Amino acid sequence: DIEMTQSPSSLSASVGDRVIFTCRTSQNIGNHLNWYQQKPGKAPNLLIHAASILESGVPSRFSGSGSGTDFTLTISSLQPEDFATYYCQQSDSTPPTFGQGTKVEVK
Amino acid sequence: QLQLQESGPGLVKPSETLSLTCTVSGGSINTNNYYWGWIRQPPGKGLEWIGSVYYTGGTYDNPSLKSRLTISIDTSKNQFSLKLSSVTAADTAIYYCTREVAGTTVHYWGQGALVTVSS
Numbered sequence: 227d228i229e230m231t232q233s234p235s236s237l238s239a240s241v242g243d244r245v246i247f248t249c250r251t252s253q254n255i256g257n258h259l260n261w262y263q264q265k266p267g268k269a270p271n272l273l274i275h276a277a278s279i280l281e282s283g284v285p286s287r288f289s290g291s292g293s294g295t296d297f298t299l300t301i302s303s304l305q306p307e308d309f310a311t312y313y314c315q316q317s318d319s320t321p322p323t324f325g326q327g328t329k330v331e332v333k
Numbered sequence: 334q335l336q337l338q339e340s341g342p343g344l345v346k347p348s349e350t351l352s353l354t355c356t357v358s359g360g361s362i363n364t365n366n367y368y369w370g371w372i373r374q375p376p377g378k379g380l381e382w383i384g385s386v387y388y389t390g391g392t393y394d395n396p397s398l399k400s401r402l403t404i405s406i407d408t409s410k411n412q413f414s415l416k417l418s419s420v421t422a423a424d425t426a427i428y429y430c431t432r433e434v435a436g437t438t439v440h441y442w443g444q445g446a447l448v449t450v451s452s
């Protein structure tokens with residue numbers, strides 16, 4: 227299975243901050259990388275697929291980049307509704323695997 | 334709007350079989366291009382992909398669970414199901430049913446069903 231490593235595991239930030247998460251994979255996956263947001267008590271929600279393609283309805287403050295083994299998710303200006311846990315997932319090979327998540331908390 | 338809803342027992346005894354059903358509304362399960370799957374999340378922990386099924390009955394399974402896993406589909410009822418045998422406490426989790434692109438990207442999720450394995 228492809229191993230996924232997200233960093234940091236948690237971070238404290240304030241509204242308006244620019245926030246960057248990283249995801250590293252144990253092997254080259256091209257651009258087959260997705261990002262999900264999960265709020266407490268809710269199912270995850272797909273934000274970005276193919277490393278950089280924003281899902282319909284996702285605010286433009288979210289952006290993704292990277293290829294190969296190193297990927298980033300950036301929130302350009304953190305909003306109150308963005309405090310959540312973010313997971314990366316590789317979709318290059320079965321089984322698809324997830325990172326352990328990055329939790330964004332209020333500073 | 335496509336909706337998925339899990340149903341089944343919330344408590345299962347160790348060594349028994351966990352059974353869940355997902356009912357799909359707002360769209361047909363009998364469709365090309367998409368698979369219907371299951372993902373679980375132990376309380377407070379990360380996500381694990383379990384497997385998925387196509388409308389023809391073909392499946393993708395997580396090798397770590399394959400020996401205990403059965404995923405099936407009933408297109409007449411617009412439902413698909415998960416059976417996981419010989420459960421232990423490690424199988425305690427929130428189980429989500431999903432619509433995905435062939436073992437890859439998950440676009441739709443159910444609300445999740447907590448299943449606890451305990452005697």
